[in-house]
Amino acid sequence: MKKDVSEKNQVEEIVQMSGVSRRHFLALGSGLALAGLIGTVSSCKKDDDPIVTPDGTIDLGSGDIGILNYAYALEQLEAAFYTKVVESFASGFSATEKALLTDIRDHEVAHREFFKAALGAKAIPGLTPNFSSIDFGNRTQVLATAKTFEDLGVAAYNGAGQLIQDEAYLLLAGKIVSVEARHAAYIRDLIAPGSFANAEVIDANGLEMSKLPPAVLAAASSFLTSKISGNNLPTS
Amino acid sequence: MNFGNILNQIAEQDPEVFERTSDRRNIIKNWGKRAALTALPFAVGSLFNKAYGKSTATVIEILNFALTLEYLERDFYKKAIDTNQMAQFIPTASALGAIQTIYQHEAAHVSFLIAAIQGAGGTPISQPTFDFSGANGANNGPFATAFSNYNLFLAVAQTFEDTGVRAYKGQAAGLKADNGVLTAALNIHSVEARHASHIRWMRSNLVADPLAAGVAKPWITGNNSNIASSDVQASYNGENVTVQATVPITGFVSTNAATEAFDEPLTMAEVLAIVDGFIV
Numbered sequence: 403m404k405k406d407v408s409e410k411n412q413v414e415e416i417v418q419m420s421g422v423s424r425r426h427f428l429a430l431g432s433g434l435a436l437a438g439l440i441g442t443v444s445s446c447k448k449d450d451d452p453i454v455t456p457d458g459t460i461d462l463g464s465g466d467i468g469i470l471n472y473a474y475a476l477e478q479l480e481a482a483f484y485t486k487v488v489e490s491f492a493s494g495f496s497a498t499e500k501a502l503l504t505d506i507r508d509h510e511v512a513h514r515e516f517f518k519a520a521l522g523a524k525a526i527p528g529l530t531p532n533f534s535s536i537d538f539g540n541r542t543q544v545l546a547t548a549k550t551f552e553d554l555g556v557a558a559y560n561g562a563g564q565l566i567q568d569e570a571y572l573l574l575a576g577k578i579v580s581v582e583a584r585h586a587a588y589i590r591d592l593i594a595p596g597s598f599a600n601a602e603v604i605d606a607n608g609l610e611m612s613k614l615p616p617a618v619l620a621a622a623s624s625f626l627t628s629k630i631s632g633n634n635l636p637t638s
Numbered sequence: 639m640n641f642g643n644i645l646n647q648i649a650e651q652d653p654e655v656f657e658r659t660s661d662r663r664n665i666i667k668n669w670g671k672r673a674a675l676t677a678l679p680f681a682v683g684s685l686f687n688k689a690y691g692k693s694t695a696t697v698i699e700i701l702n703f704a705l706t707l708e709y710l711e712r713d714f715y716k717k718a719i720d721t722n723q724m725a726q727f728i729p730t731a732s733a734l735g736a737i738q739t740i741y742q743h744e745a746a747h748v749s750f751l752i753a754a755i756q757g758a759g760g761t762p763i764s765q766p767t768f769d770f771s772g773a774n775g776a777n778n779g780p781f782a783t784a785f786s787n788y789n790l791f792l793a794v795a796q797t798f799e800d801t802g803v804r805a806y807k808g809q810a811a812g813l814k815a816d817n818g819v820l821t822a823a824l825n826i827h828s829v830e831a832r833h834a835s836h837i838r839w840m841r842s843n844l845v846a847d848p849l850a851a852g853v854a855k856p857w858i859t860g861n862n863s864n865i866a867s868s869d870v871q872a873s874y875n876g877e878n879v880t881v882q883a884t885v886p887i888t889g890f891v892s893t894n895a896a897t898e899a900f901d902e903p904l905t906m907a908e909v910l911a912i913v914d915g916f917i918v
Binding site: 435461492497498500501505508509511513515516519520526559560562564569570572573574576577578579580581582583584585586587588591595596599600604606607608609610611626638 | 645678687700714732735738739740742743745747749750759803806807810811814817820822824825828829830831832833835836838839842848849855856857866870882883885887889890891892896898899900901902
């Protein structure tokens with residue numbers, strides 16, 4: 403009981419300090435527990451907030467919150483894509499392939515929902531994807547798009563690592579990126595066996611070719627109706 | 639004594655490590671007493687952790703640690719390719735092609751890390767002698783037939799790759815101060831994950847029903863190795879986490895998917911204990 407009271411007091415204190423409405427803050431769900439993840443004081447700073455500008459562009463925000471929203475945006479895109487893939491599989495997928503693509507869908511949903519919960523009130527809104535260029539009934543197109551998303555995701559997380567300040571977030575990004583790389587390799591092997599790590603994505607030093615946010619957002623934008631801006635993301 | 643040798647070698651390249659831990663003689667003394675514990679990786683691991691906690695490891699120490707693992711992987715695939723030339727055990731051209739691709743990446747990682755260590759003013763750790771049977775040089779360990787038994791070869795390869803992924807992940811925070819080195823390490827980390835995925839896929843293609851229970855998927859389910867040997871289990875312990883930064887992932891997806899969606903790190907000491915048996 404005592405602990406509950408003191409936790410409640412801490413929440414009140416943080417809320418008062420930050421000027422965030424109590425209702426908004428508690429909408430995080432488990433209150434303090436999640437506030438611990440995004441850092442109590444820094445999470446309540448106004449200047450890293452993502453915002454929607456008058457023309458409808460979603461600004462990802464700045465600092466670590468901006469990077470987490472950047473990851474959240476990419477995970478939203480991937481989860482939405484695989485949800486459509488699995489809803490109605492193109493012909494030609496084997497039972498094994500269907501099962502593993504369903505696994506991938508679940509992993510991306512887990513990533514998306516994780517970021518949403520962790521960011522709480524700091525999260526950007528749900529994005530509207532634009533998959534009009536993809537024929538979901540065509541196995542080849544589905545796999546080609548999956549490859550684009552997975553390779554892009556790996557390159558994005560690798561490139562964002564150096565932009566993250568908090569060690570805990572860096573580790574979380576690391577926990578996710580290797581799973582994206584596992585996906586990327588599998589999808590590539592479905593398209594062309596043995597292409598799991600070819601010269602399209604790996605350089606002569608055996609290193610993945612990572613990408614910084616501007617290049618990633620440019621590539622992602624063709625699959626989004628929502629406009630997103632990374633103008634306030636950290637650059638070093 | 640091989641585990642002690644790794645400790646000594648890394649320390650020789652960075653004498654300050656023992657000064658930071660405040661009592662070099664004590665560590666060496668304890669090490670002498672506990673040398674017999676090499677058969678108990680976790681006990682040795684915890685000793686190592688005390689002497690050489692990750693919070694104090696320098697960039698050069700971390701790169702030398704990574705280099706040790708890359709030497710191991712490179713030489714493992716090299717031996718497979720060389721052995722296969724004399725006595726074929728890799729069944730198809732496509733399988734051999736994949737092993738050659740992975741070998742080339744590991745060889746490139748070795749060269750890259752040596753250059754990176756030298757560039758940072760450090761001395762690259764010398765190449766260890768390996769016993770891929772996992773018997774510390776006795777060559778009669780549990781993986782003794784890895785270069786004639788294709789299934790066993792792939793199982794060991796999977797374990798090395800999955801361990802490598804966890805090892806790099808565990809060092810990311812320690813490289814944070816150097817953006818260039820951190821990015822390079824991340825760019826190796828994801829390549830190891832691609833390798834792991836492909837090796838797992840190769841293994842699943844050897845069975846009639848890849849969806850049967852116990853068959854490896856490209857990702858790690860729970861803390862299952864999907865290898866019929868308890869000798870590799872340490873590489874998978876702790877992979878069955880379902881709560882990430884206080885968020886219960888099982889609130890969104892199944893328990894299996896929750897564990898698969900996030901790969902977990904290993905500490906330097908845990909990794910060195912795992913590879914201990916392979917180093918003479």
